[in-house]
Structure formats: C-alpha cells, structure tokens
Amino acid sequence: MKLTVLVENHAPLNSRCLAEHGLAFWIEDENSRVLLDTGASGILLQNAQKLGICLAEASDIVLSHGHFDHTGGLPHLLAEGLLKKKTITCHPDVWQEKTEDGDYIGAPVGPEVLERVATLRMSKKPRRVSKNLMFLGEIPRSNGFENQKPLGLCKREGKLQPDFLLDDSALVYQAKGGIFVITGCSHSGICNIISYAKTLFANQPVLGVIGGFHLFQEGEALTQTALFLQQEQIAALYPCHCISFAAKAVLHAATPIREISVGESIIVE
Numbered sequence: 001m002k003l004t005v006l007v008e009n010h011a012p013l014n015s016r017c018l019a020e021h022g023l024a025f026w027i028e029d030e031n032s033r034v035l036l037d038t039g040a041s042g043i044l045l046q047n048a049q050k051l052g053i054c055l056a057e058a059s060d061i062v063l064s065h066g067h068f069d070h071t072g073g074l075p076h077l078l079a080e081g082l083l084k085k086k087t088i089t090c091h092p093d094v095w096q097e098k099t100e101d102g103d104y105i106g107a108p109v110g111p112e113v114l115e116r117v118a119t120l121r122m123s124k125k126p127r128r129v130s131k132n133l134m135f136l137g138e139i140p141r142s143n144g145f146e147n148q149k150p151l152g153l154c155k156r157e158g159k160l161q162p163d164f165l166l167d168d169s170a171l172v173y174q175a176k177g178g179i180f181v182i183t184g185c186s187h188s189g190i191c192n193i194i195s196y197a198k199t200l201f202a203n204q205p206v207l208g209v210i211g212g213f214h215l216f217q218e219g220e221a222l223t224q225t226a227l228f229l230q231q232e233q234i235a236a237l238y239p240c241h242c243i244s245f246a247a248k249a250v251l252h253a254a255t256p257i258r259e260i261s262v263g264e265s266i267i268v269e
Contacts, residue, residue, distance in 0.1 A: 007073070020040050036182060060088075090122055181194055190214070
C-alpha cells in the first residue's frame with residue numbers, strides 16, 4: 001500500500017501544495033485507488049494535480065464521518081465529474097445535519113444529489129473496499145476514557161440531538177505482518193478504533209496508525225491513550241490533522257511518533 005497525504009493542516013516548507021484544516025488520503029492498494037475523505041474545500045484537486053495523482057482513477061471514495069473538513073471537497077469533485085460511477089462508502093449517519101454553536105458543520109452536499117451520479121454504500125457493518133482495505137463501519141465505544149462527550153448537535157428523526165458522532169469510522173489495511181489503521185478524526189476514540197480493528201483481524205499486531213487522533217488537552221483521556229499506544233508497541237504512529245502540539249508531546253514521551261504532511265507518502269508492505 002502506498003498512502004499519499006492530499007489534504008492536511010500542514011504543508012512542508014517550499015511545498016508546491018496547499019494546506020487547510022481538513023484531511024484527505026490517496027491510497028493505492030495493488031490495482032485499486034481509494035480516496036479517504038475530501039478535505040474542506042477544492043484544494044485536493046490542485047494538490048492532486050501537483051502530485052501527479054489522477055483522481056478519476058479512484059474506484060471508491062470513503063468518508064470517515066460527516067464533518068465539513070472531511071466532506072467539503074465533494075461539491076468540487078462533483079462539479080469536475082469525478083464522482084461519476086464511483087462508489088461512496090460511509091456510515092448512514094454521515095448525511096445528518098450537524099451544527100455547533102449555531103453554525104452548520106456537516107456535509108455541503110446530500111445523498112439525494114450524489115446518488116444521481118454515484119453509488120452510495122452506507123453501512124454500519126464492516127465492508128471491504130479493495131483487496132486489502134476494509135471500512136470498519138460503526139465503532140463500538142468500549143474504552144470509557146475516550147471521547148464520550150457529544151460535539152454539537154445532529155438532526156435525527158427530525159429532531160436536534162447531541163451528536164456523539166456514531167458515523168465516525170476508519171479504514172484498515174491488511175499487510176503481510178499485521179494491520180495498518182487509517183483514521184479520519186477518531187471522534188469514536190483512537191483506542192476504540194484500534195481495539196475494534198484487532199477483533200476483526202484475529203488480534204493481529206498493529207503495524208501503524210495514521211490520521212486524526214482528536215486529542216487536544218492534557219488530562220486522563222490523553223494519559224490513558226498514551227499508555228494504550230505504548231502497550232500496543234506500534235512502530236509507526238502518524239497523528240495528524242486534529243491533534244495539538246501538547247498532545248503530540250505526551251504521546252511521543254510514551255512511544256515515538258512520526259510527522260507527516262501534505263504531499264508526503266508512506267509505503268506499507
């Protein structure tokens with residue numbers, strides 16, 4: 001697998017690419033091309049062009065959850081005809097109306113528009129999206145210390161309710177010697193995601209994790225997360241997009257983490 005960062009909060013010095021508060025990964029799994037998330041705007045189109053990536057080659061587009069910084073590129077892909085005959089895989093709650101402090105923070109385009117050109121595959125269950133990539137579906141919240149508070153509101157059955165982001169999911173790549181976890185924001189908890197992934201892959205070792213960890217403040221949740229990751233002995237940890245410097249420092253003190261930003265790639269055998 002080759003994973004290239006198309007959108008992230010940071011771009012390297014003298015990079016030809018643009019950065020924004022958002023996330024998008026281009027994943028090459030043998031002959032398959034999968035796009036995980038679309039960033040907050042249309043810069044994924046510009047970055048892809050600069051990196052020599054042909055977005056038209058994507059067979060599947062996976063949405064980790066329904067926030068604008070992961071779905072904001074959808075209208076731009078739609079306008080360029082890049083969603084035609086694609087399969088969009090996500091949790092069904094991705095399309096809920098989502099607000100925070102009165103501001104709309106959900107997807108900028110709904111399923112009724114997308115299904116005119118693409119196939120929507122909405123599932124709470126794990127679904128394979130390529131030979132070695134699996135969408136995890138709804139993540140069980142098994143660790144009590146992780147992200148149990150709602151973030152804003154969502155409209156469920158016509159009523160506004162606290163949003164616990166049950167739509168937050170992730171991908172897992174089956175490598176030769178274990179699994180590699182690829183997250184969007186980890187609103188469901190990075191430890192919950194890893195724990196669930198291991199149950200689906202016969203407790204195989206976790207070789208690496210990349211994506212948003214949604215950790216910002218020091219406290220019990222961060223301390224327990226650092227201890228969990230240390231005990232897992234994960235060799236390649238790439239927390240990005242939604243994590244503070246303070247949180248990175250705590251994690252790095254427990255187990256080494258790595259940096260990655262727009263335009264950079266990793267290869268997993």
